[in-house]
Amino acid sequence: MAPLVNIEGLSVAFNGVPVLRGVDLALGKGEALGLVGESGSGKSVTWLAALGLLPRHAKVTGSVRLNGREILGAPAAQLDRVRGGRVAMIFQDPASALNPVLTIRKQLCESLALHRDLQGNAVKAEARRLLDLVGIPDAGRRLEAYPHEFSGGQVQRIMIAMALAGNPDVLIADEPTTALDATIQAQILELLSSIRCEFGMAMVLISHDLGVVAENCDRVAVMYAGRIVEEAPSNQLFADPVHPYAQSLIGALPPLDGPRRRLTAIPGTVPDPAMMPDGCAFAPRCALASDPCGLAAPTLAPIANERAVACIRAEASRRALLGIAAE
Amino acid sequence: MSPPLVEVTEISRSYSMRSGMFGRTAAVHAVDGVSLTIPKGQTLGLVGESGSGKSTTGRIVLGLEPPDSGEVRFDGKSMAAPVTAAWRTQRARMQMIFQDPLGALDRRLPVATQIREPLDIHGLGTPAEREDRVRDLLRAVELTPAHGARYPGALSGGQRQRIVLARALATKPDFLVCDEPVSALDVSIQAQVVNLLCDLQAQLGLTLLFISHDLRVVRQISNVVAVMYLGRIVEIGSADDLFARPEHPYTQALVSASPAPGRRSAGRIVLAGDPPNPAARPQGCAFHPRCPRAIARCAREVPALSTVGGNRQVACHLVTGAETRDAA
Ligand SMILES: Nc1ncnc2c1ncn2[C@@H]1O[C@H](COP(=O)(O)OP(=O)(O)OP(=O)(O)O)[C@@H](O)[C@H]1O
Ligand SMILES: Nc1ncnc2c1ncn2[C@@H]1O[C@H](COP(=O)(O)OP(=O)(O)OP(=O)(O)O)[C@@H](O)[C@H]1O
Ligand code: SF4
Ligand code: SF4
Ligand SMILES: [Mg+2]
Ligand SMILES: [Mg+2]
Numbered sequence: 001m002a003p004l005v006n007i008e009g010l011s012v013a014f015n016g017v018p019v020l021r022g023v024d025l026a027l028g029k030g031e032a033l034g035l036v037g038e039s040g041s042g043k044s045v046t047w048l049a050a051l052g053l054l055p056r057h058a059k060v061t062g063s064v065r066l067n068g069r070e071i072l073g074a075p076a077a078q079l080d081r082v083r084g085g086r087v088a089m090i091f092q093d094p095a096s097a098l099n100p101v102l103t104i105r106k107q108l109c110e111s112l113a114l115h116r117d118l119q120g121n122a123v124k125a126e127a128r129r130l131l132d133l134v135g136i137p138d139a140g141r142r143l144e145a146y147p148h149e150f151s152g153g154q155v156q157r158i159m160i161a162m163a164l165a166g167n168p169d170v171l172i173a174d175e176p177t178t179a180l181d182a183t184i185q186a187q188i189l190e191l192l193s194s195i196r197c198e199f200g201m202a203m204v205l206i207s208h209d210l211g212v213v214a215e216n217c218d219r220v221a222v223m224y225a226g227r228i229v230e231e232a233p234s235n236q237l238f239a240d241p242v243h244p245y246a247q248s249l250i251g252a253l254p255p256l257d258g259p260r261r262r263l264t265a266i267p268g269t270v271p272d273p274a275m276m277p278d279g280c281a282f283a284p285r286c287a288l289a290s291d292p293c294g295l296a297a298p299t300l301a302p303i304a305n306e307r308a309v310a311c312i313r314a315e316a317s318r319r320a321l322l323g324i325a326a327e
Numbered sequence: 328m329s330p331p332l333v334e335v336t337e338i339s340r341s342y343s344m345r346s347g348m349f350g351r352t353a354a355v356h357a358v359d360g361v362s363l364t365i366p367k368g369q370t371l372g373l374v375g376e377s378g379s380g381k382s383t384t385g386r387i388v389l390g391l392e393p394p395d396s397g398e399v400r401f402d403g404k405s406m407a408a409p410v411t412a413a414w415r416t417q418r419a420r421m422q423m424i425f426q427d428p429l430g431a432l433d434r435r436l437p438v439a440t441q442i443r444e445p446l447d448i449h450g451l452g453t454p455a456e457r458e459d460r461v462r463d464l465l466r467a468v469e470l471t472p473a474h475g476a477r478y479p480g481a482l483s484g485g486q487r488q489r490i491v492l493a494r495a496l497a498t499k500p501d502f503l504v505c506d507e508p509v510s511a512l513d514v515s516i517q518a519q520v521v522n523l524l525c526d527l528q529a530q531l532g533l534t535l536l537f538i539s540h541d542l543r544v545v546r547q548i549s550n551v552v553a554v555m556y557l558g559r560i561v562e563i564g565s566a567d568d569l570f571a572r573p574e575h576p577y578t579q580a581l582v583s584a585s586p587a588p589g590r591r592s593a594g595r596i597v598l599a600g601d602p603p604n605p606a607a608r609p610q611g612c613a614f615h616p617r618c619p620r621a622i623a624r625c626a627r628e629v630p631a632l633s634t635v636g637g638n639r640q641v642a643c644h645l646v647t648g649a650e651t652r653d654a655a
Contacts, residue, residue, distance in 0.1 A: 038513040038514070038515060039513050151601050151602055152602075153601065153602060154601065181376045181377050181540065181602055182376070182540065182542075182581055182584040182585060183376065183580050183581060183584050183597075183598045183602075183617075184601075184602055185584060186580075186583070186584035186595060186596075186597050186598070187597055187598065187599075189586075190595070190597050208513060208514065209586065210514070211585065211586030211587050212586045214586065214587070215586045215587070216586075248515060249514060249515060251518075252514045252515045252517065252518035253514060253543065254518075254521070254543040254544055254546065254547035255543070255546075256542060256543050256546060256570055256582070256585060256587060257567075257570060257571050260546070260547060260567070262522060262525075263518035263521055263522055263547065264518065265515060265516075265518035265519040265521075265522055266515035266516075266518070266519075267519075269483040269485065269486070269516070270483075270513075
């Protein structure tokens with residue numbers, strides 16, 4: 001089956017500094033894909049670039065196909081129909097995504113008018129149905145309220161309602177719960193998964209929280225310094241990570257139960273995009289690095305069914321993992 | 328068990344907050360009758376939802392603001408009134424670390440100068456000794472003198488937080504309050520700082536109050552954990568035991584909401600309703616509007632924190648241990 005979204009060799013540079021360096025990613029119909037990685041690894045830029053939302057000075061190359069049709073560099077009119085229509089995005093900073101001086105009704109109706117062929121009362125009825133759907137109590141009256149009159153969790157629900165206004169095939173949710181308390185975060189994630197099931201919508205969940213991604217996605221892609229370094233079904237990635245960076249990320253997460261162990265911290269820091277090392281970008285922090293790692297950047301290569309890793313020592317690192325597990 | 332370094336008895340603190348368009352003021356009970364004990368060399372973790380009073384508790388324990396009622400004792404002595412000589416002496420033995428390392432550092436000064444600052448202020452040692460101490464402190468937080476010569480902007484988030492830690496340790500404090508010290512850091516960097524904090528605590532015998540909303544990090548570093556909800560402690564117990572077998576319905580929801588790799592969300596407790604509003608504390612048990620197990624009594628009577636076995640204390644009408652039943 002052809003993927004719904006297919007990204008190939010997507011690269012982005014800001015003022016000559018490359019920050020995305022050839023991202024390949026496919027998303028199936030109805031699938032939930034998680035995107036994890038450290039701050040600055042390019043998770044947001046990937047989707048902003050794919051949807052043509054980066055500032056003009058960004059140099060974007062590669063290919064992004066939606067249902068087989070190229071959308072990278074497509075005319076503005078076509079992109080406008082895609083964004084908020086077929087593909088909707090919830091942005092990282094919800095406060096800035098809503099207009100503080102307009103009522104929720106105005107903002108919802110605006111997206112509805114843009115993407116759906118609805119008139120007059122039907123628009124208002126649909127706006128109300130959407131607020132109901134995302135669980136805002138007393139939706140009819142609350143439509144007349146302004147963003148500041150809602151709690152953080154409710155604002156995030158409204159963002160989801162706006163994203164659903166165009167009946168999207170794909171929802172890109174960029175850190176949709178990061179600013180929220182744990183119990184409210186759980187509410188929002190449950191809402192997203194029930195909507196996904198009901199409408200057969202695909203979702204890309206961007207998060208630095210491995211737990212959130214593991215629980216809510218079928219498949220996970222791990223990014224490091226502008227590239228995908230490992231891709232696997234969620235349960236396999238967390239049980240058996242292969243890329244040294246993915247291994248370290250999982251080892252760095254304190255367990256919530258069982259015996260306490262010393263955390264495996266990754267030494268050093270993420271490289272500055274302007275001073276990217278030659279070869280594998282993870283080499284300066286990698287315990288398994290050897291001379292060949294500095295020669296050429298490893299490409300993302302399949303290692304098993306549905307699994308791919310970008311590491312020249314994928315095999316060696318597998319053995320190291322088994323060694324640790326056997327201890 | 329070692330004697331307590333910090334003893335907090337029934338502290339309360341409320342703020343008045345203007346609300347509504349007529350400027351009426353409402354009282355926010357930020358902290359409401361909190362008691363805590365931290366034995367020397369141990370770590371108490373404080374978790375709870377945003378606005379539950381964790382930071383306010385931390386500030387009161389540090390003597391940065393006085394409680395409206397209740398008492399804080401440090402090393403057996405009552406906390407002196409702010410900005411007296413006795414207060415200064417006590418305060419020199421306590422330090423704090425906040426969430427935002429960039430905000431805590433001065434962008435215009437090399438970081439080594441900022442580590443030395445508390446030594447200069449308190450006039451500790453000769454200038455040469457201070458330089459030595461700064462070098463030792465940098466080494467203690469696994470940085471080099473070369474890092475010390477840099478400005479905050481030229482360090483990574485994790486390195487900056489280590490500089491803040493080095494500065495907090497400069498005066499050799501006995502007690503450290505860490506308020507969300509790793510929340511702004513990426514997972515891999517978080518692990519560096521958490522490991523370092525654990526090591527330093529073991530080496531220096533530090534006593535810690537560790538505030539965070541991240542249950543995993545709190546469990547990693549704490550001996551005992553207290554869970555706050557709208558200004559009160561609703562459950563307290565040993566770190567391992569508390570998250571493995573939470574008793575209070577709020578703690579259960581909190582643990583269940585903490586996502587775990589390898590577990591799917593099926594069976595998770597999802598609370599209905601909005602986050603609590605500190606300016607409109609519900610009658611009875613403050614958790615009752617969101618509690619999946621609430622009974623009629625919960626809306627009327629405030630449950631008291633009582634021992635339910637071992638070192639666990641819970642404030643819930645439905646959770647009663649042998650001890651409380653015997654006492655009744
Ligand atoms: N408009 C821009 N101009 C210049 N550089 C940018 C711009 N937007 C992003 N970048 C840079 O691109 C890189 C990737 O950023 P991106 O926002 O995708 O990271 P991220 O993985 O989403 O991180 P986070 O977890 O912090 O959201 C970073 O180095 C960032 O500084
Ligand atoms: N100086 C102040 N003036 C007025 N209200 C305050 C003040 N400090 C705290 N509050 C209120 O007291 C309550 C408790 O705040 P506190 O900062 O202690 O919570 P917290 O548990 O640390 O929350 P967070 O997790 O968001 O940091 C909140 O409702 C807060 O708005
Ligand atoms: S290619 Fe080399 S440096 Fe990069 S992750 Fe693999 S072993 Fe480490
Ligand atoms: S006292 Fe009642 S409302 Fe409060 S936590 Fe217990 S059961 Fe729930
Ligand atoms: Mg981002
Ligand atoms: Mg706080």
